[in-house]
Amino acid sequence: MTAGEPEGVQEQEPVTVTDRRRIDPETGEVREEPAAGPGPAEAEPVADPRADGEPEVSDLADERVAELTADLQRERAQFANFRRRAAEEKQGSVLYGKQLLIDKLLPVLDDLDRARQHGDLDEGPLRSVADKLVAELSAEGLTTFGAPGDVFDPELHEAVQHDGDGAEPVIGAVYRTGYRLGEKVIRHAMVTVTDPSDVGSDAAEQTGAQ
Template identity: 50%
Template sequence: MTSENSEQEPVTFVDKRKIDPDTGEVREVAGEAQPLSGSEVAGDVQDGAAPEVEEPAAEAAAPETGELAERTADLQRLQAEYANYRRRVQRDKQSDIAGAKASVVSELLGVLDDLDRARAHGDLDSGPLKGVADKLTGTLTSLGLSEFGAEGDPFDPELHEAVQHEGEGNDPVLGTVMRKGYRFGDRVLRHAMVAVTDRAEGATPADTDPASAAESDQQ
């Protein structure tokens, strides 16, 4: 008996306990599959399919694209508003400049009236005063001043101030011009003071148009 027991292999014990009795920690057994997390188990259980792989980069790009389009639209709107503002400022600036010039020229209309009276009396036919009058008239004309209200022109109540009426008024034209009218660009600085009469029989507007008369004289 003793010899038989001695020949038997020694008895070994394998501790398969998952918890170490000495430390109380969970042992890792070689070859044992690690437990799945709760999210992985839930994905595997649902419909028996593997969990889908999310694409966070694609989802994050969509909000950035929308924000970029919104900022681009804001920038374009600001550029349009600024362009409109610049045009409005430029238009107002030009209007202010024209108004200032018209105001200065209006103060010189009395001087032009005096020169017209001197010219009518023959005082500007020669001499230094003629040169001054010509320079002043040329400068104002270059700035945009023009006169109107010549004898024989068609009567226009928006341009002419009639202080006397003669005839039946069927075809009114200007008779005596007591004071010339002046226009600065598109602005009427002063209405012409005139006497209104009927157009002579047989006369046509071309016969009494100063521009047509000047052309005929040149020919």
């Protein structure tokens, strides 16, 4: 406000008028459009977590499941092996116990064989007892081997006498019966070895000697 102006009258701002006409009225030429100002800032791209080599959560979960599955399979295999070994050890212990008992009964079985060869088991109560004992032992897997005429096998038979030329050795006489428990030989048969043509005479001599 200047001196001499009445109070209350304010100086007014100058009015600016912008000519927005596209054609200049003085030259008649088309005016150029003003350059556009900077547009809105573009959003920055979201970084892919896998771009830096970091695995996704689903990948980590799959790896963990695979590890747990492998651990479970190993545990199952170890348990199966443990059960198999336990069963084998139990079976071996049972077989060992049977063998100890049969070893103690072998002299009794030998006495029964001699009694049978002399006709003492043809009748009477002793025959019933002998038959029951042999039946029970057979049920446990005990079998006999070694009979006159069988082919001689050094893995099964113990030869105490050799006769003949030995071309085709067979058992001539049996002095002690051989026993097998399952597949295990627990006592070899004690026999004489001869030619096939002499089997009958050797067996008769062995029976008469006893």
